[in-house]
Structures are given as structure tokens and as C-alpha cells.
Amino acid sequence: MAMRHSVMLDPKRCRGCTSCIKCCPTEAIRVRGRRATILPDRCIDCGNCIRVCPHKAIKSVGDSLDRLHGFEYCVALPEPALYGQFHNLDSVDVVLNALLKIGFHKVYEVARAAEILSDYERQSIRRGPPAVTPQLSSACPTVLRLIRMRFPKLMEHVTDTVLPMELAAILARREAEAETGLSPEKIGVFAIVPCSSKVTAARESEGLSRPVLDGAFAIRDIYLRLLGPMREVEDPAPLSSAGILGLGWAASGGECAARLGERCVAVDGIENVIRMLEEIEDGRLPEADFLELSACTQGCVGGCFNVENPYAAKLRIKGLMKGLPVSRNRFTLEGEGRALVRRDKPLQYLPTFVLDRDRQAAMDKQRRIQELEAHLPGLHCGSCGAPSCRAFAEDVVLGRASMDDCIFKVRERMRSMAGSKEEADDYLPPPFRRHQPEPTEK
Amino acid sequence: METIKLVYPVEGGDLIEAGEASSKMKLTLKKLGLPQDVIRRASICMYEGEINMVIHADGGQAEVEIDPGQIRICMTDTGPGIPDVQQAMQEGFSTAGQTARELGFGAGMGLPNIKRYSDEMHIDTQLGKGTTVTVLIKIPQ
Numbered sequence: 001m002a003m004r005h006s007v008m009l010d011p012k013r014c015r016g017c018t019s020c021i022k023c024c025p026t027e028a029i030r031v032r033g034r035r036a037t038i039l040p041d042r043c044i045d046c047g048n049c050i051r052v053c054p055h056k057a058i059k060s061v062g063d064s065l066d067r068l069h070g071f072e073y074c075v076a077l078p079e080p081a082l083y084g085q086f087h088n089l090d091s092v093d094v095v096l097n098a099l100l101k102i103g104f105h106k107v108y109e110v111a112r113a114a115e116i117l118s119d120y121e122r123q124s125i126r127r128g129p130p131a132v133t134p135q136l137s138s139a140c141p142t143v144l145r146l147i148r149m150r151f152p153k154l155m156e157h158v159t160d161t162v163l164p165m166e167l168a169a170i171l172a173r174r175e176a177e178a179e180t181g182l183s184p185e186k187i188g189v190f191a192i193v194p195c196s197s198k199v200t201a202a203r204e205s206e207g208l209s210r211p212v213l214d215g216a217f218a219i220r221d222i223y224l225r226l227l228g229p230m231r232e233v234e235d236p237a238p239l240s241s242a243g244i245l246g247l248g249w250a251a252s253g254g255e256c257a258a259r260l261g262e263r264c265v266a267v268d269g270i271e272n273v274i275r276m277l278e279e280i281e282d283g284r285l286p287e288a289d290f291l292e293l294s295a296c297t298q299g300c301v302g303g304c305f306n307v308e309n310p311y312a313a314k315l316r317i318k319g320l321m322k323g324l325p326v327s328r329n330r331f332t333l334e335g336e337g338r339a340l341v342r343r344d345k346p347l348q349y350l351p352t353f354v355l356d357r358d359r360q361a362a363m364d365k366q367r368r369i370q371e372l373e374a375h376l377p378g379l380h381c382g383s384c385g386a387p388s389c390r391a392f393a394e395d396v397v398l399g400r401a402s403m404d405d406c407i408f409k410v411r412e413r414m415r416s417m418a419g420s421k422e423e424a425d426d427y428l429p430p431p432f433r434r435h436q437p438e439p440t441e442k
Numbered sequence: 443m444e445t446i447k448l449v450y451p452v453e454g455g456d457l458i459e460a461g462e463a464s465s466k467m468k469l470t471l472k473k474l475g476l477p478q479d480v481i482r483r484a485s486i487c488m489y490e491g492e493i494n495m496v497i498h499a500d501g502g503q504a505e506v507e508i509d510p511g512q513i514r515i516c517m518t519d520t521g522p523g524i525p526d527v528q529q530a531m532q533e534g535f536s537t538a539g540q541t542a543r544e545l546g547f548g549a550g551m552g553l554p555n556i557k558r559y560s561d562e563m564h565i566d567t568q569l570g571k572g573t574t575v576t577v578l579i580k581i582p583q
Contacts, residue, residue: 152478153481281482282482282485284489353473359510360510362473366470370447
């Protein structure tokens with residue numbers, strides 16, 4: 001079943017320029033009929049295409065704020081990255097109080113849930129080494145989907161915890177029920193998130209069989225609404241309940257820091273993540289206990305929903321940590337509650353890249369792909385709409401394209417029909433000509 | 443007839459790029475849906491062989507043949523050859539130079555690792571002419 005992605009295309013803006021196809025780490029985009037199309041099974045919601053599109057035609061959409069009207073009582077779960085978006089902010093309380101003025105009745109910081117998860121992890125570490133090392137962070141939904149697609153052997157390395165926003169949702173809903181006496185369906189729980197992948201995760205959880213969130217709003221959609229009310233907050237109620245470690249989760253390295261003293265390393269940027277997963281898959285990183293993996297550069301502050309650039313946001317969050325205790329939350333859940341922090345379904349392999357479920361058929365297809373690729377120009381020009389000649393050959397064999405979609409193959413055929421042997425350089429664009437003088441400066 | 447052939451040239455003297463061939467091969471093996479364990483073992487053998495060719499032989503070439511029942515990796519270089527194969531197969535024995543050691547290679551685990559992770563391994567070496575390491579990994583049906 002295809003995922004319900006939040007990354008989508010605006011057909012009116014897309015001009016079919018092919019800028020996006022090469023930046024996609026899972027080769028999930030093809031251009032057809034002057035516009036890009038996303039192969040839903042392959043998209044991991046990393047947001048690379050959104051960042052690179054010159055026409056702003058690929059976007060990710062958070063849930064509509066109208067959803068708040070569907071509930072009697074609404075809880076906001078702000079991700080810590082939100083705090084990094086504002087100039088001259090001296091306390092997280094200002095943001096949290098302002099959230100109560102724009103339609104939410106209660107706030108529960110995701111940073112708080114992050115601290116609980118970190119304490120749970122520290123307690124697990126004290127109990128003894130895990131079955132396999134290194135352990136891999138389960139906090140970035142894009143990385144989880146990447147592992148499920150391309151590194152199934154590493155699924156057992158992923159820590160068994162839910163996303164911080166998911167734990168926040170579970171605990172916030174419990175609190176809200178107890179405080180208001182309302183029945184669960186009257187309470188709406190919404191995360192305020194820095195990236196498309198968390199919007200998708202709110203709809204379809206990687207680790208929970210039932211959704212625990214009623215929606216996820218993009219930071220940039222909340223941002224403008226908050227500015228006015230934030231100015232009006234004069235004497236903010238002390239709502240903030242996370243410490244330095246919880247706020248730290250906003251940026252790459254924060255989750256590592258909260259594990260205290262383990263041999264941890266934080267990896268950010270999807271290409272770097274892929275490189276490290278390759279190393280771990282082959283057992284070449286025996287010295288690591290834990291890897292924090294964020295698809296976005298600099299971690300969640302680098303998500304495509306942020307208003308501020310990741311470095312400025314990181315600096316501001318550091319400023320907000322001043323005077324805060326190290327951590328203000330512990331994992332104290334007892335009995336059945338202990339299971340709340342853990343996934344209730346195992347990660348499942350997504351064999352998206354496998355050419356055919358039947359191995360013999362897959363081998364036949366691979367052989368045909370190689371044969372076709374050998375006859376392609378190897379220019380990766382993108383004119384066929386695929387990111388590379390190899391991807392195009394794969395598309396042809398899998399029935400997604402025809403060999404005539406390659407302009408070079410068509411030219412070849414037309415030449416042979418006309419009976420001419422030599423390829424006339426004049427008719428080719430400069431990058432493809434065999435004899436072309438180098439450009440000179442004026 | 444049914445064999446899939448992959449050929450990867452390995453650049454000499456470039457320890458930073460070493461590992462690229464094994465990465466590429468791994469992706470192809472995954473597309474075939476081969477067992478994870480087979481993929482991992484083939485990839486480790488290829489990686490170690492690649493490093494050896496870079497450190498000792500100024501590069502070479504890796505040829506992979508995939509059949510329904512096995513993967514055969516043949517790594518050929520025109521380097522100095524191995525004077526004492528038995529010694530070279532011992533864990534911890536290495537003739538790697540200073541540069542390679544500074545980069546964390548040369549632990550003397552290359553050939554022993556290939557041996558450990560392959561089903562069959564064959565070394566054909568001639569002093570002054572070069573070395574060919576052939577590795578077989580069986581694919582359980």
C-alpha cells in the first residue's frame with residue numbers, strides 16, 4: 001500500500017525541468033508530460049526535492065488548522081525546533097502561552113517526551129548491552145523508511161522506541177482526559193512539526209499500529225499566527241517543562257548528548273546517513289554504541305517547514321537553554337505503562353527496490369537492464385525523465401518507459417532510417433557534442 | 443548464458459574512494475532480492491579485496507559473476523604479488539605502509555576476513571606480476 005505522503009506536486013507550477021530527479025536519494029521522481037511525478041512507494045519524505053525545485057512546485061503540506069474545529073479540547077505538541085524560529089525570544093514560556101491564544105487549550109512539549117525517552121534509554125543501557133550494536137536512532141521517520149527499504153538487515157539495530165511526538169501525544173491525551181473528564185474523541189492532539197516526514201508519520205506511524213495524533217501542523221503555518229499573540233504575552237505562565245537535554249533534540253547531536261557517556265555519533269544529511277548505514281551494514285564501525293541519524297542537515301532545525309535557517313535556529317535554541325536544568329523529566333512509567341514508549345509493531349521490510357519477487361525473474365530483468373544500459377549514452381541528461389541512464393534502463397525493463405524515450409536512441413534510429421552513419425554535431429546541444437571548443441571568458 | 447556480470451575498475455592510491463565498488467555491487471545484489479546474509483558476506487569480501495588492491499597493488503579490477511546458485515568475485519591486480527601466501531593469511535600480519543596504517547587500514551585482517559566470509563577462496567599470485575583473489579559465495583535456494 002502506498003504511503004499517504006505529505007510531499008506533493010503543484011502541477012500548475014511544475015515546468016518539467018528535471019532539477020528534482022537527480023537529488024532524490026531513492027530515485028522516486030520521474031518527469032512525464034512536462035511535469036514531475038512521484039513514485040509513492042519510493043518516496044521517503046526527505047524533502048530534498050522541495051529544497052531544490054526552482055519553481056517551488058514541489059511542496060509539503062501540513063494538516064489544515066481547520067482541524068482544530070473538529071474537537072472540543074485541543075492539545076498542541078510543539079517540537080523543540082519551533083523555539084529556534086523567533087528573534088529576541090528569551091523564554092520558551094512565551095511561545096507556549098501564545099499557543100494557548102490561537103486555539104489550543106493545552107500544551108505538551110515534545111521536548112518533554114524526548115527527555116522521558118532519553119531516560120528510558122539510559123536505564124536500558126545501565127541494564128546491559130543490547131543484543132546488537134551499534135544501536136540506531138528511531139527518531140527520524142525518513143531514516144526509518146530508508147532503512148526499511150534499503151537496509152533491512154539493520155532494522156534489528158533500530159531502538160525500539162516510538163517518536164518523541166508520538167509519546168508526547170499518548171501522555172498528553174491521558175493528561176487531558178484526566179483534567180477535563182472529556183471522552184477521548186472530543187480531545188484533539190496535534191503536533192507542530194519541522195518536516196514533511198512527521199506529517200506523514202502522524203498519518204501512518206512507523207511503529208504504532210494505531211495513530212495517536214489527530215494531525216500535524218507545519219511550523220511555518222503556525223509561525224505567523226504566533227507572532228502577534230507572542231507580543232501580547234506579558235507575564236507568561238511557567239508552562240515550560242523540559243530542560244537542556246530535551247531542547248537539544250531540535251538539532252543534530254541532541255539525542256546523542258542525552259544518552260550521556262556512550263560512544264555515540266550524530267550523522268545528519270540523508271547522503272551522509274546512507275554512507276554510514278553502508279558502513280554499519282558491513283560491520284565496519286565496531287567502535288560505535290549508538291548512531292543518531294537525521295535526514296535533514298543539522299537535524300530537525302533543518303527540516304523544510306522551518307522559517308529560520310538551521311544554524312540561526314540552533315544558535316537561538318542554545319540561548320534558550322541558558323539557566324535551564326539539565327533534564328526535568330524521567331521515565332517513571334510503571335507496569336503496563338512501561339510499554340508506552342515502545343513500538344507495538346515491528347519494522348517491516350519494504351522491498352521497493354527488488355526488481356521482482358521471483359529471484360530468477362529478478363536476475364533476468366537485471367541482465368536486460370545491463371544490456372540496455374550498455375547501449376545508452378551515459379550522459380544522465382534527464383531528457384527521458386529518469387535520473388540516470390541506469391534508472392532509465394530499469395524503467396524500460398519494468399515497463400515504466402520505452403527505449404524511444406531516449407532522445408539519443410531516437411536520433412540513432414532516425415539516422416539509420418535515413419541511411420547516414422555520421423552523427424552531425426551541429427544538431428546536438430553543446431554538452432552532448434563530441435567536438436566543442438571550451439567556453440572562453442570575455 | 444544466465445550469468446549476470448558486473449565489472450568494477452578499482453583506482454590505485456585512492457583510499458578515500460575505496461569501497462565504492464562494493465557499495466555499487468551491494469545495491470545490485472539487493473535489487474535481485476538475494477538473502478541479506480549473502481549480500482553482506484559478498485560485500486565484505488569485495489570491500490577487503492578492494493582495499494588490498496588499493497594499498498598493495500595500485501588498483502586493479504573486480505569482476506562479479508552472479509548465478510542463481512552462487513556469486514563469484516574475481517579481483518585481479520598487476521601488483522607485486524604475495525611472497526608468502528600462508529603468512530599473508532594469518533590474522534594480524536600486514537605489509538601495509540605508513541599512510542594506509544594512519545588511515546586505520548593494515549590491521550592484517552583483509553585476507554583472513556575474505557576467508558571467513560566466503561565459502562571458497564582461491565589466491566593465485568606471481569611475484570612481480572600480480573595477484574588474483576577469487577571468492578565464491580553460495581546462494582542458498
